[in-house]
Amino acid sequence: xxxxxxxxxxxxxxxxxxxxxxxxxxxxxxxxxxxxxxxxxxxxxxxxxxxxxxxxxxxxxxxxxxxxxxxxxxxxxxxxxxxxxxxxxxxxxxxxxxxxxxxxxxxxxxxxxxxxxxxxxxxxxxxxxxxxxxxxxxxxxxxxxxxxxxxxxxxxxxxxxxxxxxxxxxxxxxxxxxxxxxxxxxxxxxxxxxxxxxxxxxxxxxxxxxxxxxxxxxxxxxxxxxxxxxxxxxxxxxxxxxxxxxxxxxxxxxxxxxxxxxxxxxxxxxxxxxxxxxxxxxxxxxxxxxxxxxxxxxxxxxxxxxxxxxxxxxxxxxxxxxxxxxxx
Ligand code: 1CP
Numbered sequence: 001x002x003x004x005x006x007x008x009x010x011x012x013x014x015x016x017x018x019x020x021x022x023x024x025x026x027x028x029x030x031x032x033x034x035x036x037x038x039x040x041x042x043x044x045x046x047x048x049x050x051x052x053x054x055x056x057x058x059x060x061x062x063x064x065x066x067x068x069x070x071x072x073x074x075x076x077x078x079x080x081x082x083x084x085x086x087x088x089x090x091x092x093x094x095x096x097x098x099x100x101x102x103x104x105x106x107x108x109x110x111x112x113x114x115x116x117x118x119x120x121x122x123x124x125x126x127x128x129x130x131x132x133x134x135x136x137x138x139x140x141x142x143x144x145x146x147x148x149x150x151x152x153x154x155x156x157x158x159x160x161x162x163x164x165x166x167x168x169x170x171x172x173x174x175x176x177x178x179x180x181x182x183x184x185x186x187x188x189x190x191x192x193x194x195x196x197x198x199x200x201x202x203x204x205x206x207x208x209x210x211x212x213x214x215x216x217x218x219x220x221x222x223x224x225x226x227x228x229x230x231x232x233x234x235x236x237x238x239x240x241x242x243x244x245x246x247x248x249x250x251x252x253x254x255x256x257x258x259x260x261x262x263x264x265x266x267x268x269x270x271x272x273x274x275x276x277x278x279x280x281x282x283x284x285x286x287x288x289x290x291x292x293x294x295x296x297x298x299x300x301x302x303x304x305x306x307x308x309x310x311x312x313x314x315x316x317x318x319x320x321x322x323x324x325x326x327x328x
Contacts, residue, residue, distance in 0.1 A: 004053065005319075007307050017048075029071065056122070058105050087157075171218075189228060193231065208227075268299070271304060277308060
């Protein structure tokens with residue numbers, strides 16, 4: 001049997017049917033909070049390509065929004081988040097009220113579960129606290145994470161309160177997704193790769209471990225962790241967080257993943273999203289190399305990061321056919 005396949009950011013602007021509902025919604029957040037439209041966006045790629053899993057259509061930044069911060073998505077500029085600059089700003093964030101504000105997302109999960117084939121997996125998700133914190137402290141995306149690092153390095157206790165706030169809301173958020181019908185949850189730590197050793201431990205590993213433990217007490221689900229860019233620290237992450245599977249970014253060497261990680265944990269990944277844009281023989285050669293290296297032990301085929309808007313949908317269909325045609 002070939003391994004299961006789904007793709008990070010499998011819904012979105014590369015699909016004409018997504019652009020059609022996106023044009024109808026007043027804004028990206030409206031789309032996330034409209035269960036009918038969000039359920040449709042979730043199902044579109046599964047319907048078109050027959051993927052093995054659907055991933056809830058939402059965003060990691062609904063958590064800061066539910067904590068009480070203004071969040072906007074302007075088309076070309078990327079997301080903007082009302083800044084949190086110091087421990088004083090934390091007093092107005094209420095982590096226990098956040099989950100009730102996310103009720104429309106849980107309705108989306110219920111609708112998707114009802115519409116999805118029973119053998120298809122529904123993946124819920126959240127951003128990991130470190131990654132979500134970077135958006136809150138920088139006010140959006142960043143190249144160097146200077147403000148976040150300066151806060152974390154100079155005032156670890158204050159910054160730790162921010163991490164705890166996100167963590168508390170994230171646990172409730174994931175547990176509620178599972179209660180609504182999510183079969184698996186993934187934690188996206190997209191900026192894990194900018195921290196070293198003890199900072200990686202304190203701000204990525206420890207909060208993730210606490211979330212995994214708390215979710216597993218309250219809900220019986222597998223958890224996938226995606227510590228993007230963490231390099232050799234992925235081994236420590238996999239061992240210490242309790243995740244059931246670890247997502248590998250595009251730069252993780254296949255032989256290392258096979259020999260070091262796979263004996264201990266299910267791995268997921270890691271085709272370069274730009275090879276999916278390229279398509280053809282180059283894409284298929286690399287997809288087969290990934291399958292040959294990792295496909296004989298517990299493995300989920302995916303990209304090493306999200307689908308980009310320039311991706312031709314036909315290349316996704318060709319990738320699915322390539323994976324389904326492979327035999328161990
Ligand atoms: O107008 C639009 O259509 C906005 C584009 C868009 C989409 C389709 C954004 C803005 N978010 C999403 C959906 C989304 N985001 C999903 C569900 C859809 C799916 O996977 O099929 C998921 C899982 C995410 C996760 C997400 N959002 C991450 C983690 C994964 C990653 O890419 O590293 C991050 C970092 C975000 C923040 C975010 N939201 C949107 C954008 C463009 C970004 C990235 C900003 C940046 O580069 O820093």
